[in-house]
Amino acid sequence: MATADLKALDSAHHLHPFTDYKALGEEGSRIVTHAQGIYIHDSEGNRILDGMAGLWCVNLGYGRAELVEAASAQMSQLPYYNNFFKSTHPPAVKLAKMLCGLAPGHMNRVFFTGSGSEANDTVLRMVRRYWELKGQPDKRWVIARDNAYHGSTVAGVSLGGMSPMRNQGGPLVPDIAHIRQPYWFGEGRDMTPEAFGRVCAADLERKILELGVENVAAFIAEPVQGAGGAIIPPESYWPAIKAILDKYDILLVIDEVICGFGRLGEWFGSQHYSLEPDLMPVAKGLSSGYLPIGGVLVGDRVADTLIEEGGEFFHGFTYSGHPVCATVALRNLQILRDEAVIDRVRDDIGPYLAKRWAELGEHPLVGEARSLGLIGALELVADKQSGQRFPQAFAVGNLCRDISFDKGLVMRSVGDTMIISPPLVIRHDQVDELVALAWQALDATAARLAQIKDKETPA
């Protein structure tokens, strides 16, 4: 089918996720046709470096024949069977064993889902169920953070802290509260990062006391916020949060949907920050995005209670532990392990990216360049010294994103923050290419902004 026909049919029939339909209809979609390694290709013959690993998920890169072959063999063997009603199958069992072997030592059980959003729905139900079983049904409140992303189902939006999402289609799930996010560049530059980290943690304690300890079930957060803007918390943040949760005996849920499976240079972000979560929702990199699968890793404290005292847990999905998805996920984890991909993120390519990415901080448009492992962000500013932003109407982030795409690099924008999260298998020369393309995109964005400003300044 010709590109023009695909575009026309796409706008006639396809409602995309997170999309302004009218605007897209006028512009038309980019049609991605194939991919290899860290590059995607579109129907107009462009090769584009995928600096986002799809949507934070293609950790092994595109075109891994082992994953294709594993899926194909399992499709022939057993394309589907469920895990309800006292049944299971080898792929679900093997994946469960491997995941629990990789997770922190006290996590020995996993509940499978089809996605990260379903994993967070499961979290909400499980956390509240746990406290019911403990004879404290009032412990229902879950504390999350402003600007958090935990998925797009009703529970996901309710746990999330993004106001545009929360303001559509309410009311949301009750008894969920939000506290400050540890976003130093955006909200804390009047103090040191360390002091700001402690202020944000203190906000958790304030909220717990406001709600009443006897009413608070859990705190949920990502180790590093992904969709929120690749927000790397100050070093003081997590130790302070941990101390508060221990003090009040509140469950810790670490959303590993992005940080899990190597993004920060450990199997899980929790290990990077020495956290001992009670629950860890996972998805995305679990299968390197080749097939949809998610899950919740469950610590002994919660699992033992559900098992010993729970009776039936009335929850689950048709595709919980789907055999083909589980097979591909297992093969993906084996490759990450056997090729030492994650050690390489920590010891080699992560530090190399950090060094090269930091150079972008010299660009006149960039107020801060930060990275950890293979996640990075650039803060676009109008004034490098003061860090003042451009007027919102300029939509500088989107402008830079579109320019970058046209130059051959997928960077994502969150407001005026540019983000990368490339496949973990990216090579040194490809990091050089990524940084060079990002610099070109910044230059072109600055040039375009100069034109806009000239037009708006009266002669």
Ligand SMILES: *Cc1c(COP(=O)(O)O)cnc(C)c1O
């Ligand atoms: C993507 C994401 C989710 C939702 O996962 P889906 O598979 O899109 O439902 C949840 N939490 C975090 C942190 C995510 O990045």
